[in-house]
Amino acid sequence: MKILAGATRxxxxxxxxxxxxxxxxxxxxxxxxxxxxxYQEFNLVPDLGVVxxxxxxxxxxxxxxxxxxxxxxxxxxxLHDLGIALPLELPARRLSVAQQQMVExxxxxxxxxxxxxxxxxxxxxTEREIDALFGLIAKLxxxxxxxxxxxxxxxxxxxxxxxVTVIRDGRTIETRPTAQMPQADLVRxxxxxxxxxxxxxxxxxxxxxPSALRVRGLTSERVRRGLDLEVRAGEIVGLAGLVGAGRxxxxxxxxxxxxxxxxxxxxxxxxxxxxxxxxxxxxxxALITEDRKAQGLVLxxxxxxxxxxxxxxxxxRAGFVDRRAEAAIAAREIEELRIRTPxxxxxxxxxxxxxxxxxxxxxxxIGAAKVYLFDEPTRGIDVGAKAEIYALMLxxxxxxxxxxxxxxELPEVLGMSHRVFVVREGxxxxxxTRAEATPDAVIAVATGAGAGAAA
Amino acid sequence: MTSPRTLLLRTLGLVLGLAVLxxxxxxxxxxxxxxxxxxxxxxxQITYNAILAVGQTFVIITAGIDLxxxxxxxxxxxxxxxxxxxxxxxxxxxxxxxxxxxxxxxCSAGLINALPVVKLNLPPFITTLAMMLMARGxxxxxxxxxxxxxxxxxFDGIGTGFLFEGLLKPLGLPGIPIAxxxxxxxxxxxxxxxxxxxxxxxxxxxxGNEEAARLAGINVGLVKTMVYVISGGCAAVAxxxxxxxxxxxxxxxxIGSELQxxxxxxxxxTSLMGGRGGIVGxxxxxxxxxxxxNVMNLLNIESYTQEIALGAVILIAVIVDExxxxxxxx
Numbered sequence: 001m002k003i004l005a006g007a008t009r010x011x012x013x014x015x016x017x018x019x020x021x022x023x024x025x026x027x028x029x030x031x032x033x034x035x036x037x038x039y040q041e042f043n044l045v046p047d048l049g050v051v052x053x054x055x056x057x058x059x060x061x062x063x064x065x066x067x068x069x070x071x072x073x074x075x076x077x078x079l080h081d082l083g084i085a086l087p088l089e090l091p092a093r094r095l096s097v098a099q100q101q102m103v104e105x106x107x108x109x110x111x112x113x114x115x116x117x118x119x120x121x122x123x124x125x126t127e128r129e130i131d132a133l134f135g136l137i138a139k140l141x142x143x144x145x146x147x148x149x150x151x152x153x154x155x156x157x158x159x160x161x162x163x164v165t166v167i168r169d170g171r172t173i174e175t176r177p178t179a180q181m182p183q184a185d186l187v188r189x190x191x192x193x194x195x196x197x198x199x200x201x202x203x204x205x206x207x208x209x210p211s212a213l214r215v216r217g218l219t220s221e222r223v224r225r226g227l228d229l230e231v232r233a234g235e236i237v238g239l240a241g242l243v244g245a246g247r248x249x250x251x252x253x254x255x256x257x258x259x260x261x262x263x264x265x266x267x268x269x270x271x272x273x274x275x276x277x278x279x280x281x282x283x284x285x286a287l288i289t290e291d292r293k294a295q296g297l298v299l300x301x302x303x304x305x306x307x308x309x310x311x312x313x314x315x316x317r318a319g320f321v322d323r324r325a326e327a328a329i330a331a332r333e334i335e336e337l338r339i340r341t342p343x344x345x346x347x348x349x350x351x352x353x354x355x356x357x358x359x360x361x362x363x364x365x366i367g368a369a370k371v372y373l374f375d376e377p378t379r380g381i382d383v384g385a386k387a388e389i390y391a392l393m394l395x396x397x398x399x400x401x402x403x404x405x406x407x408x409e410l411p412e413v414l415g416m417s418h419r420v421f422v423v424r425e426g427x428x429x430x431x432x433t434r435a436e437a438t439p440d441a442v443i444a445v446a447t448g449a450g451a452g453a454a455a
Numbered sequence: 456m457t458s459p460r461t462l463l464l465r466t467l468g469l470v471l472g473l474a475v476l477x478x479x480x481x482x483x484x485x486x487x488x489x490x491x492x493x494x495x496x497x498x499x500q501i502t503y504n505a506i507l508a509v510g511q512t513f514v515i516i517t518a519g520i521d522l523x524x525x526x527x528x529x530x531x532x533x534x535x536x537x538x539x540x541x542x543x544x545x546x547x548x549x550x551x552x553x554x555x556x557x558x559x560x561x562c563s564a565g566l567i568n569a570l571p572v573v574k575l576n577l578p579p580f581i582t583t584l585a586m587m588l589m590a591r592g593x594x595x596x597x598x599x600x601x602x603x604x605x606x607x608x609x610f611d612g613i614g615t616g617f618l619f620e621g622l623l624k625p626l627g628l629p630g631i632p633i634a635x636x637x638x639x640x641x642x643x644x645x646x647x648x649x650x651x652x653x654x655x656x657x658x659x660x661x662x663g664n665e666e667a668a669r670l671a672g673i674n675v676g677l678v679k680t681m682v683y684v685i686s687g688g689c690a691a692v693a694x695x696x697x698x699x700x701x702x703x704x705x706x707x708x709x710i711g712s713e714l715q716x717x718x719x720x721x722x723x724x725t726s727l728m729g730g731r732g733g734i735v736g737x738x739x740x741x742x743x744x745x746x747x748x749n750v751m752n753l754l755n756i757e758s759y760t761q762e763i764a765l766g767a768v769i770l771i772a773v774i775v776d777e778x779x780x781x782x783x784x785x
Contacts, residue, residue, distance in 0.1 A: 276672075277670050278674060294664075295666050295670055296670075297667055301659065301663055305660075309667075310672050312656060312657075316653040319653055
């Protein structure tokens with residue numbers, strides 16, 4: 001993908017576009033050839049408006065001056081062709097994720113892209129936004145735009161793709177028409193081995209399991225409505241809801257990432273005071289954040305240094321870090337979590353997404369917390385690593401920990417939770433047992449469509 | 456944080472570069488450069504900058520900057536000179552008491568630098584710029600615009616004294632200047648603090664990813680405060696050495712020192728973006744700049760040209776560092 005975009009140069013092989021061999025030696029060349037990229041992380045300028053972002057780098061000019069009217073006209077034309085409405089004057093940072101993505105697509109099309117490459121475009125979208133995106137993709141197809149759609153979400157592929165190519169470890173494994181590629185085959189090709197089921201079987205929570213986490217009336221600056229939540233040892237509670245519904249804010253408040261303003265928290269039956277991340281960690285609460293690069297890891301540091309970062313007290317004597325002990329625990333975690341790295345001294349910047357996520361997990365696993373809060377634990381990582389992370393969650397349950405899992409992937413929430421709480425507008429709106437939690441029921445509450453039982 | 460091996464390689468590279476430079480220069484300077492006396496002199500000249508740069512390294516690794524250190528040399532110098540003159544006793548007691556007073560002033564200034572940064576998230580560029588102006592103004596006010604001569608001779612040893620004179624004479628060395636020993640102790644102690652202690656690890660973590668550090672339970676505010684306090688303390692030590700050297704506390708000795716110290720840090724391979732660097736590199740950065748100044752003096756290059764050359768060296772050093780980072784350490 002980076003080669004197509006001109007970000008990385010090809011070492012060998014050839015690229016043909018419309019049957020002609022082309023060479024792509026930079027981003028400008030890719031653009032001139034009509035290749036548009038929609039990355040997972042958007043490239044919008046946050047403080048510029050929709051129009052400015054769409055024409056960025058190709059601003060129409062009248063003499064020395066920017067021609068704002070022409071810019072608006074062009075942007076409006078592209079958006080009109082796409083059949084989407086956006087608040088043109090808002091700065092990009094105030095748009096929703098889905099809207100920002102629309103701007104990215106419009107930007108590519110304004111540059112006359114004939115081939116669009118999309119990397120995990122639905123990762124941050126809600127179900128409804130995904131439907132809108134797929135509608136848009138169908139329209140683009142009808143207009144003669146070719147699309148390369150990169151996704152980990154297998155269930156999406158039959159809906160939008162004509163052919164599927166499985167790529168694993170940097171190599172093409174197989175290409176088939178989508179109609180001849182059942183999901184089980186896809187998974188087998190992606191993992192290289194057959195997965196019995198996508199999700200492991202959850203062991204039942206013992207009837208006499210003690211409480212791992214009890215939250216009463218918790219509020220923070222971003223959780224306005226008092227939050228009540230209980231998780232028992234050996235139990236996974238899933239937090240479902242649309243992106244922006246306030247699920248992340250809830251786990252952040254529990255973990256002290258946003259300081260709680262009221263309410264009480266008990267861990268394993270003992271009241272604790274959470275003022276910030278430090279006191280939460282001391283109390284046995286671990287938050288595995290959503291965005292590993294921004295919040296989970298110090299990318300320039302080694303696997304060893306990242307692993308011990310949150311528990312350095314245990315690996316230091318009289319203020320001096322015991323590197324040998326650190327190396328030992330890092331080596332143990334690399335082995336247990338099967339982190340693919342040349343060694344514990346490797347900088348985590350050079351690891352793949354799934355392995356980076358495992359380093360984040362290692363960082364919290366060595367602390368033996370009582371409560372693990374997972375925020376989107378499998379976002380953007382491959383199927384094999386996902387299965388490993390699920391297995392790890394089961395292991396934590398076996399150790400007697402309680403888990404709260406936020407996930408935007410409905411199958412994941414339903415497949416990996418004993419109970420599902422649905423969050424909408426910053427509060428828990430409904431609670432389902434595993435048996436009751438059907439996709440329809442959860443989505444109804446999440447979107448506010450049904451009159452879900454208030455918690 | 457860079458792994459020990461890359462750090463070693465980087466340091467070796469610097470040392471090798473220096474060695475080649477030294478030989479070439481000695482030829483040009485007709486042998487006046489590679490003499491024990493001249494090299495000892497270079498070491499003594501860089502003590503102030505190296506000590507300032509040690510504190511600056513801590514600040515810069517957290518992705519901060521301390522522009523106040525030059526003025527703090529002056530303010531602490533003036534305060535220490537005034538204090539020393541007012542004391543009825545001399546000797547080591549006076550040195551210790553004066554140093555403590557200087558440290559109190561320097562560290563407090565560091566604390567004042569840090570509080571708005573930590574509590575209000577203000578950019579350190581601004582808070583330390585403000586401190587730079589205030590400290591210089593205060594130094595001038597306290598000293599009435601003139602250097603304050605020291606009455607006691609207790610500081611002469613630090614300023615001009617040598618150690619191991621008898622021992623090193625057979626080797627043609629004048630001995631080790633006492634100020635150089637102060638520098639050596641500070642460099643070694645803080646190099647250990649930065650690379651071996653939990654605090655040092657936190658400094659790197661904050662510079663590398665402040666939010667990840669916070670969520671890992673690190674008291675980011677405290678660590679950041681500490682680095683500015685360390686920087687202020689280093690400025691006070693440099694202030695003492697300066698005062699001892701010139702037997703006076705002077706309100707205009709530190710002009711430009713803050714930039715010299717930043718230059719030493721950057722030339723030494725520490726990233727202004729934070730999260731990467733080290734004290735050993737900083738020492739060699741200060742040494743390189745010191746050698747360059749010395750050589751240009753020996754070659755009778757006029758001072759304007761010297762500044763141009765120094766600027767060019769800094770630019771080249773950071774470009775080389777960036778290229779090396781891009782193409783060699785993947």
